[in-house]
Structures are given as C-alpha cells and as structure tokens.
Amino acid sequence: MARTLPARYLTPVDLAELLGVPVETVYQWRRKRIGPPGFRVGRHLRFDPDDVRRWVDGLREEAA
Numbered sequence: 001m002a003r004t005l006p007a008r009y010l011t012p013v014d015l016a017e018l019l020g021v022p023v024e025t026v027y028q029w030r031r032k033r034i035g036p037p038g039f040r041v042g043r044h045l046r047f048d049p050d051d052v053r054r055w056v057d058g059l060r061e062e063a064a
Contacts, residue, residue: 005049012038015047019056 005018015036016023029035030045036055038047 005053007049009046010049010052012045015052018052
C-alpha cells in the first residue's frame, strides 16, 4: 500500500480503492472471513486503518 492510510474509519469503497481491488472483492473477503476485520455502524460497514495495516502486513509476511 503505497498510499498513507487516512485517520478515519474506511468504507468498503475506500478499502477497495486503497488495495486496487473491486468493491465486491472486499465483501467476498468479509463473507469468507479472510479479509481485514470490519465492524458495523448501524447498517454501514467500516474498517479501522490500523486493522487494515496489520492485515496487509500479515499477508506480506506470509508471502516472504
């Protein structure tokens, strides 16, 4: 992730844009429980930037 993560909770669209994947991929990851942890605010799905960073770092470690 070359970009700096924002200092706010991310929407699925934000996450998809940051990672360069379709939004549907973000939802598939959530359904399969293989993506970054997310949480609901009412009906809205959000992701903590720190959790996203840890998830990406874990992927990078697995690939090494």
